[in-house]
Amino acid sequence: MTTTIFPRILTVRIQPALAVASIVGALVATAMALLWAPPDANQGEVQRIMYVHVPSAWLAYLAFVVVFLASVGWLWSRRPVFDAVAVASAEIGVLFTGLALVSGSIWAKPTWGVWWTWEPRLITTAVMFVMYVGYLLLRSLSTDMDRRATRAAVVGIVAVLNVPIVHLSVTWMNALHQLPTVLRAGGAPAIDERMLATLIVGVVAFTLLYAWMLLARVSIERQRQERVMREQA
């Protein structure tokens, strides 16, 4: 039995590089968000929460799409690395969905005037959060690695429907949440250039952070898989 559980270059070279890049990115994004970007004409300083809120929501989308792809990969090829990627990405996705909900709530209180309201974007995001918590719980129901991976993969594929539902929920009739600013249908982003630049740096920094966390978590999961295989052999 060979022991190349995870390409060494990923953990030895790329993982530390990603760590440095995401920390530098986070520092730059913080400085830009707090010092360089102007406040909003309507909302004032509190609008700066956007630079945490939007990248968090973006990571939630990204993480759950990766869970979907890894789930398809597992069902297609039965290579355990796909299951490791799926669980790693789902955990990170739940974390950042939670962050998006919390930062959104903190943003909503001084602007909308409420911490929470049963509005389409908020409901669908809460549903997405609960479904992926359920996905993680489901994974602990079976000790058989193959069975667990297959069951999880089915949920991982179905649950990705949450992503377009959450994203499009603001375009439904009579929502409270504002429409997409950057990815809006027809026309340039409706945002000041410095705000947009700050937002983009934030999204890039969060994405690097995601890649770092994913790599670290996948390598732990691969070691765990190898240990279980050895015990069962």
Place this chain on the structure above:
Amino acid sequence: MSVARRPRRSSSGVGERRLLVLTALALAVGIGYVALRDLGSSAVYYLTPTEARERNTVPGTTARLGGQVEPGSLRYDETARDLRFIMTDGVTRVLVIGRGAPPALLREGAGAVVEGRFAPDGSFLADQVIAKHDEVYVPPAPSQTPPHRTP
């Protein structure tokens, strides 16, 4: 290569499983399409004043109204904690009466959502007033003091 690679069963088993995966994916896309289409047309967070009137919303039952704060209509009496404004959708105007300070972003000409119930006289008694803001972000004009700035 990967250590935990499972020994392949027969090649026909793999083909069958992959067919199943493709079928499941197609099914998921179909369900997703229908769900998105129907959710979009049936999910209503609030009614406009005109819709509320058309549905004959009974006084006393809980309702959520959304519309624009009519310019010139916003009044807040701090001692009585009495908030009043006209909510309009361009067709129907409703007098909204609330208690307590309005959210900082509640502006004349901007959007608002109110939760509460109609009084018998047709005015709306709001338990909660929510300000709605748009997706446009711009810095304040040079002379303008942005809100929420501590002096």
